[in-house]
Amino acid sequence: MQSTTSRAQPLKKDSLISTFTQFWENVKAITGPYWYPTEAQGRVFSSVIRAWGMLIILIILIITLVGVTAFNSFVSRYLVDVIIQEKDFDKFVDTVLVYGAALLCVTLLVGFTKFIRKRIALDWYEWLNNHTLEKYFSNRAYYKINFKSDIDNPDQRLSQEIEPITRSALNFSATLLEKTLEMITFLVILWSISQFVAVALVAYTIIGNLIAVYLTQELNKINQEELEFKADYAYALTHVRNHSESIAFFQGEKQESNIIQRRFSNIIKNATRKINWERNKDIFTRGYQAVIQIFPFIVLGPLYIRDEIDFGQVGQASLACNLFATAMAEVINEFGTSGRFSSYVERLSELSDALKAVTKEPENVSTIKTIEENRLAFEHLTLQTPNYEQVIVEDLSLAVQPGEGLLIVGPSGRGKSSLLRAIASLWNAGTGRLVRPPLEQVLFLPQRPYIILGTLREQLLYPQTNRQMSDRELEGILRQVNLQNLLSRVDGFDTEVPWENILSLGEQQRLAFARLLVTHPSFTILDEATSALDLNNEGNLYEQLQSTKTTFISVGHRESLFNYHQWVLELSQDSSWQLLTVEDYRLQKSQLIVNYSPKNSETAINTSPNNQSPIQPDISIEVDTIAELSHKEMQTLTDSTINTIRSKASQGKSITTKDGFTYRYDKDPKVLKWVRA
Known part of the structure; x- marks a missing residue:
């Protein structure tokens, strides 16, 4: 007033x-x-x-x-x-x-x-x-x-x-x-x-x-x-x-x-x-x-x-x-x-x-020290949100060897993409050291690819649009990512159209992979870069990624991604982590389900060899050996009530578990179990 x-x-x-x-x-x-x-x-x-x-x-x-x-x-x-x-x-x-x-x-x-x-x-x-x-x-x-x-x-x-x-x-x-x-x-x-x-x-x-x-x-x-x-x-x-x-x-x-x-x-x-x-x-x-x-x-x-x-x-x-x-x-x-x-x-x-x-660099706060070398490693790194209110990962130490692939997994919202932001020097709140190559040698492929305002040639050459490549070379790149039909929809490589309107998300992700094949980066960071692709296209792109001998880090939830990486970094809810080979990680998850007893809600937990952090029950679960699950086991994997599980079984509806897999109920009298769809 x-x-x-x-x-x-x-x-x-x-x-x-x-x-x-x-x-x-x-x-x-x-x-x-x-x-x-x-x-x-x-x-x-x-x-x-x-x-x-x-x-x-x-x-x-x-x-x-x-x-x-x-x-x-x-x-x-x-x-x-x-x-x-x-x-x-x-x-x-x-x-x-x-x-x-x-x-x-x-x-x-x-x-x-x-x-x-x-x-x-x-x-x-x-x-x-x-x-x-x-x-x-x-x-x-x-x-x-x-x-x-x-x-x-x-x-x-x-x-x-x-x-x-x-x-x-x-x-x-x-x-x-x-x-x-x-x-x-x-x-x-x-x-x-x-x-x-x-x-x-x-x-x-x-x-x-x-x-x-x-x-x-x-x-x-x-x-x-x-x-x-x-x-x-x-x-x-x-x-x-x-x-x-x-x-x-x-x-x-x-x-x-x-x-x-x-x-x-x-x-x-x-x-x-x-x-x-x-x-x-x-x-x-x-x-x-x-x-x-x-x-x-x-x-x-x-x-x-x-x-x-x-x-x-x-x-x-x-x-x-x-x-x-x-x-x-x-x-x-x-x-x-x-x-x-x-x-x-x-x-x-x-x-x-x-x-x-x-x-302006903040005063009186700790920041991650970045060292530029021709390798990628975290040394006692503790990453926090930019406002220093939340710890994302604590005391992380690992090195990615040249030509190898590291897959980062963990619950949604746990900070998997935040580690990628730290590599790109977008986030630096925390302590420890980050060793990475100059950013000019790193290519980032986000889940939602960045589509520039320009021609098809500029899309493929981005961010180095002054690179000289012939139309025949670019056509070969498009064939490698299964976009050979794209030229029939536009009038040549020098046509500028609203690409986000004419390309599906899957096509945009393949176009982003084409940039990788054009630039041949020494290091590649992929943040669910194949989430909109079918398994065949995903496999084709990752196989070509492996053939380039690039060192790459991926964030993803699909079980199929384990086929293209050698190591798994799992982030847990309490900022802890564990680093395992793909084979050990799959074996560990299989044991996690096998050791589960319906009469006892406790879960057998293995400890990490590096920081002794417990494995959380709600982490992503990838299982190859377990094919059939009971109603009680499905309840644990979905947090749904037993009545909901039984109702969907009787109606023939499928259920998606917390680990991202879909199950259906096999009504065969000899089976009567939930099986992987």
């Missing part, structure tokens, strides 16, 4: 001063690196000189424009006197020629002034955009900002809110300089005609400015809200486009429409408030100009009637007041739109500060 006590006013003043101070600091942070570069790696000296040179030319053009406009007022005054009083035709012709030349000069000056102003704004925009993008992509800030910052819509801030800053800054500065010079010039002219008119006009201007500042304060707030509401609305529409298939499966159109309508409603409410305040500002501005237009006639008209001044002076005074009023109206309008400018400045400064913060 807003306070109405006498203490509220000082707080508002302090708040206003603080807001202006922060705004000025933000402006300096944005303009400084361009106009006053101080960093060693800043802009080159020649670019700075060019920018300042264009700015000086702009200032000279503005001063010249104001001077010629003032000169025209005297020519106009003299022309009126020649026509009305002297009635000299020769002087009339000469004066008209001078007046026409001056008007032509004004026209050219206006055109070149606007051109130079836009050119400076464009150069500044280009540099500021590239400068911000450089910070956005450096040290993976674009990734970290999603987890360590509450900045909303960074993409919109980059794409839509940088250009208005440079354009508005140049417009405001140039307009303020030009119109201020015009007001001063015409005040001097008015002073020479009537000191009373000049003084009255100054007093009237001060009052008008105070009212204008009051009217624009609320407009500034409304403009800030407008940016936020439009950004939220645009994000909601983009979200629907990116997740259109999921929404269609859920038939969630009504709910999504309601969400979008709520955000659009905020835009309409904001626009209504803005229209109301702009109405007040427009009425004030027009009334302000009307008073100035009629004022010189009221004051100077009687003087002309008494022959104390000539008609040319009345016309010049009227023109000066009108030009003064026009200049003041434009200044007021610029101050009115400055609220939007300040909003853009604030949001860009927030983004810049956030990018700097997320890339």
Whole structure:
């Protein structure tokens, strides 16, 4: 609730001063690196000189424009006197020629002034955009900002809110300089005609400015809200486009429409408030100009009637007041739109500060030390979440031998993918050492492949799109991953289409494997990279992966993956782990089920040879030797009630256990057991 006590006013003043101070600091942070570069790696000296040179030319053009406009007022005054009083035709012709030349000069000056102003704004925009993008992509800030910052819509801030800053800054500065010079010039002219008119006009201007500042304060707030509401609305529409298939499966159109309508409603409410305040500002501005237009006639008209001044002076005074009023109206309008400018400045400064913060190494916290060598190993590594609130794995020590495969398994959400993030240096919270090759020698294949905006050739060569490969070589790669029919669906390797819309997830995963065959990395990291493939395609891809002699680490749940790896790293719920050969791991899981007794719910547990961590009962279970299970055993593997198990058996329905395998009930009187589907 807003306070109405006498203490509220000082707080508002302090708040206003603080807001202006922060705004000025933000402006300096944005303009400084361009106009006053101080960093060693800043802009080159020649670019700075060019920018300042264009700015000086702009200032000279503005001063010249104001001077010629003032000169025209005297020519106009003299022309009126020649026509009305002297009635000299020769002087009339000469004066008209001078007046026409001056008007032509004004026209050219206006055109070149606007051109130079836009050119400076464009150069500044280009540099500021590239400068911000450089910070956005450096040290993976674009990734970290999603987890360590509450900045909303960074993409919109980059794409839509940088250009208005440079354009508005140049417009405001140039307009303020030009119109201020015009007001001063015409005040001097008015002073020479009537000191009373000049003084009255100054007093009237001060009052008008105070009212204008009051009217624009609320407009500034409304403009800030407008940016936020439009950004939220645009994000909601983009979200629907990116997740259109999921929404269609859920038939969630009504709910999504309601969400979008709520955000659009905020835009309409904001626009209504803005229209109301702009109405007040427009009425004030027009009334302000009307008073100035009629004022010189009221004051100077009687003087002309008494022959104390000539008609040319009345016309010049009227023109000066009108030009003064026009200049003041434009200044007021610029101050009115400055609220939007300040909003853009604030949001860009927030983004810049956030990018700097997320890339800054945290102080007084432990981080994993990364060593670059031509091998992959964990040495007493303890990995934590970036906020240090949860331990993912503790005291992990292992080394992956060249050409071998390591499979990481464990319960869902246990942090298997987090280990891959640590290898990629995306997460480094924790202790210990990570030994890995340079990231240029490592290829990461996520479950949801990254499909770039580009041609088929660029898809295959990514991330090294400058690599030279013939069409025949690329066709051979597509055949190896069973995508030979892809070329028949597009018009060659240099066709750019919306790949995510025309390729299934399985095809996208095969396309990602094709990149592996193109780049031949020394190390490959696969995060459920074959989850959408059938067993034949999966086997084909892993066999080709093995043939490349690359060292690889996989995360997965499928039992078939054991055929292509030599070692298994199992992560448990309590941050413990165990490292076994594939044969020992399978044998251990078989013993786990064999040792289970329906009468005793305890499970026989083997201890790990490295850190003595117990095997959790709810871990993934891969069994080759056990083919038939009772209702009680199925209950343990699914956590379902015995009645549910019996009901599904009688209905002939299948059941998927916690380890990801599917079982069906064999009703043959000789069997009457659950068997692996």
